Amino acid sequence: MPLAGNHGGASGQTYSHYRIMDEARKFIRANKDRPFFCYLPVTPPHGMFSIPDEDPAWRIYKDEPWPEPARRYAAMITMVDRQIGEVLELLKEVGVADNTLVIVCGDNGGNDYFRDKDHPRGFHGPNVDPKTGVAFRGKKGTVYEGGLRIPVIAYWPGRIPGGRVSDHLSYFPDFLPTFAELAGAKAPADVDGISMLPELLGEPDKQKQHEYLYWELGQQTAVRMGSWKAVRPRRAAAWQLYDLSRDVSEANDVSADHPDVLARMKGFAEAAHEPVREGDWGDRTLHEKDRRAKGGRANRRNRRRVTVNTLPKRDLIPRGDWKLVYVSSESTSNGKLAKNAFDGDPRTHWHTRFGAEIARHPHELIVDMGREREVRGFVYLARQDRGWNGALGKCEFFVGELLQQVRGAKDPTLAAEFAKVKKAQRVECKPTRGRYLRVRILTEVNGGPWASIAELGAIGK
Numbered sequence: 001m002p003l004a005g006n007h008g009g010a011s012g013q014t015y016s017h018y019r020i021m022d023e024a025r026k027f028i029r030a031n032k033d034r035p036f037f038c039y040l041p042v043t044p045p046h047g048m049f050s051i052p053d054e055d056p057a058w059r060i061y062k063d064e065p066w067p068e069p070a071r072r073y074a075a076m077i078t079m080v081d082r083q084i085g086e087v088l089e090l091l092k093e094v095g096v097a098d099n100t101l102v103i104v105c106g107d108n109g110g111n112d113y114f115r116d117k118d119h120p121r122g123f124h125g126p127n128v129d130p131k132t133g134v135a136f137r138g139k140k141g142t143v144y145e146g147g148l149r150i151p152v153i154a155y156w157p158g159r160i161p162g163g164r165v166s167d168h169l170s171y172f173p174d175f176l177p178t179f180a181e182l183a184g185a186k187a188p189a190d191v192d193g194i195s196m197l198p199e200l201l202g203e204p205d206k207q208k209q210h211e212y213l214y215w216e217l218g219q220q221t222a223v224r225m226g227s228w229k230a231v232r233p234r235r236a237a238a239w240q241l242y243d244l245s246r247d248v249s250e251a252n253d254v255s256a257d258h259p260d261v262l263a264r265m266k267g268f269a270e271a272a273h274e275p276v277r278e279g280d281w282g283d284r285t286l287h288e289k290d291r292r293a294k295g296g297r298a299n300r301r302n303r304r305r306v307t308v309n310t311l312p313k314r315d316l317i318p319r320g321d322w323k324l325v326y327v328s329s330e331s332t333s334n335g336k337l338a339k340n341a342f343d344g345d346p347r348t349h350w351h352t353r354f355g356a357e358i359a360r361h362p363h364e365l366i367v368d369m370g371r372e373r374e375v376r377g378f379v380y381l382a383r384q385d386r387g388w389n390g391a392l393g394k395c396e397f398f399v400g401e402l403l404q405q406v407r408g409a410k411d412p413t414l415a416a417e418f419a420k421v422k423k424a425q426r427v428e429c430k431p432t433r434g435r436y437l438r439v440r441i442l443t444e445v446n447g448g449p450w451a452s453i454a455e456l457g458a459i460g461k
């Protein structure tokens, strides 16, 4: 969603987080007279570390003798704290404070942000107990406690006794069954979560426990069973075992002393693992757009490294109504879809699939240009990242009135061979009328088996 005055990067006129909070408040007001579930995924504090200078929270930290990102980070937390207070006030104002459960929690463990020699675990040390100095091992992105432990606060005046601390072992999948039980609904049978409602309501005797919890992240695997924690940091590494009741920092591997415990936990890991299957969903257009917007104009360093060439507009047949009719293969898992070859964005490209059985030439695209055109040539733009995989060598173009005609054609309208350059390349042919365009790619510029196109245009009218 484009926001007024924003062009990507850290600066702009609209602070998106304010908009998200505004919409949440609107949603609560609009639904106050019926049961509602408001999921409020606040992003702060998160990189980029930015908060408007006008925010009262920034004024609290702006003069601290800390690195600027550490001051911004602190201000972002104070801002969110203030806004959660505003949400609680709103619940009171609209008269639902007494029958609304509010849960606030992090989405993963803390990161060692803004490290220096005086702050080896990050400037604010999110994984270090400020009173005792005891630290969790690892950080966000690992399966040690520093990556897995998150604080959760549950608030429900009159129902949840205040000031209580719970040691109940739970994780995100428990929320769905918890909310289902609260709402008097039945949770789906195929979820792993266990409702934590009895624990929340102060009835620990009725609370069911997990036999174990399981995590996978990249090559990392972890299992938790009671106070035991088993970690395999890489696929080829040996399992480690920790007793968190005595060693919350996971410093002493006791796997040699408790082979029976570890064997049981490895069994859980084996049972819980699901092999990866390739999906059929690969349209990452929005994701890529967001990713680039985050870098934005501020990301100058990146811009210097990679120059992005564009497709010259001169004599180009408009591609707004072009439709993909056929593609021999596309790399869906990478989001390198065929439509990227004519989406007007030089930074997106089509790439054929990597699977060995279908990676070989020829590769093909057929496009419906929307109506009959007179074509006098073609323009090809190679992928604009640093890679060359798939950049076109020899290829054939076919233009025809009917789909069947171009699909089966043997004699190309134009045969061309492209050079290994990142600039747009133009090839010309005798004027040919037709609505359908077929591109048949015979070789890659480095002799590889793939094809890729950042942009493809037709010259004519």
Ligand SMILES: [Ca+2]
Residues within 6 Å of the ligand: 340, 341, 342, 343, 344, 345, 346, 347, 348, 349, 350, 453, 454, 455
């Ligand atoms: Ca493109």
